[in-house]
Amino acid sequence: MAMRATKIQSAKADAILELKNKIGASKDFIFAEYRGLTVEQISALRKQLRAKNAEFHVVKNNFARIAFDELGYPKEIAPVLVGPVGVAFATADPNEVAKILVDFAKEAPALKVKAGIVDKGFMGEADVAAFSKLPGRNQLISMFMSALNSPVQKLAYTLVALKEKREKEGGAAPAAEAPAAEAAPAAEAPAQA
Secondary structure, three states, X not given: OOOOOOOOXXXXXXHHHHHXXXXXXXXXXXXXXXXXXXXXXXXXXXXXXXOOOXXXXXXXXXXXXXXXXHOOOOHHHHHHXXXXXXXXXXXXXXXXXHHHHHHHHHHOOOOEEEEXXXXXXXXXXXXXXXXXXXXXXXXXXXXXXXXXXXXXXHHHHHHHHHHHHHHHHOOOOHHHHHHHHHHHHHHHHHHHO
């Protein structure tokens, strides 16, 4: 039976500290097995991830296990850190990163998305695949803004159409009628006093 070392060598401690700093600089993580990918494929994957402010790094499983544990991440990540595992460190939009990895795995079946940590919550392989199909943060903001803009735009079109209709019928615009109606009561008020 192997004994667990009680002291960590300084080089290993430095490597763990560096990994902890990398984890601290990121918000979300997607784990993938990369066995069987060529250097060109890994380079292409890294290039796609960089476009979304993410990085893909190969990590030592024991170091990653220690770093994630010391930083308080879910314990479910320990079984994922087996075999050749790479971690996509996402700083901005995690579902865009998940989408890149899931789509890349379809093109290069050697890449297997294993799990993810999003907002410090663990996601299994199926959860990451479902998460990748959701709209991204920027797309959600765009959808929200168009939903807010739509009623105001419809109101503006309706008011313009109403004004044009009244002008065609020969009547004054509603804005022109309002001051005339207010001026008449004001003129009568001094006469009654």
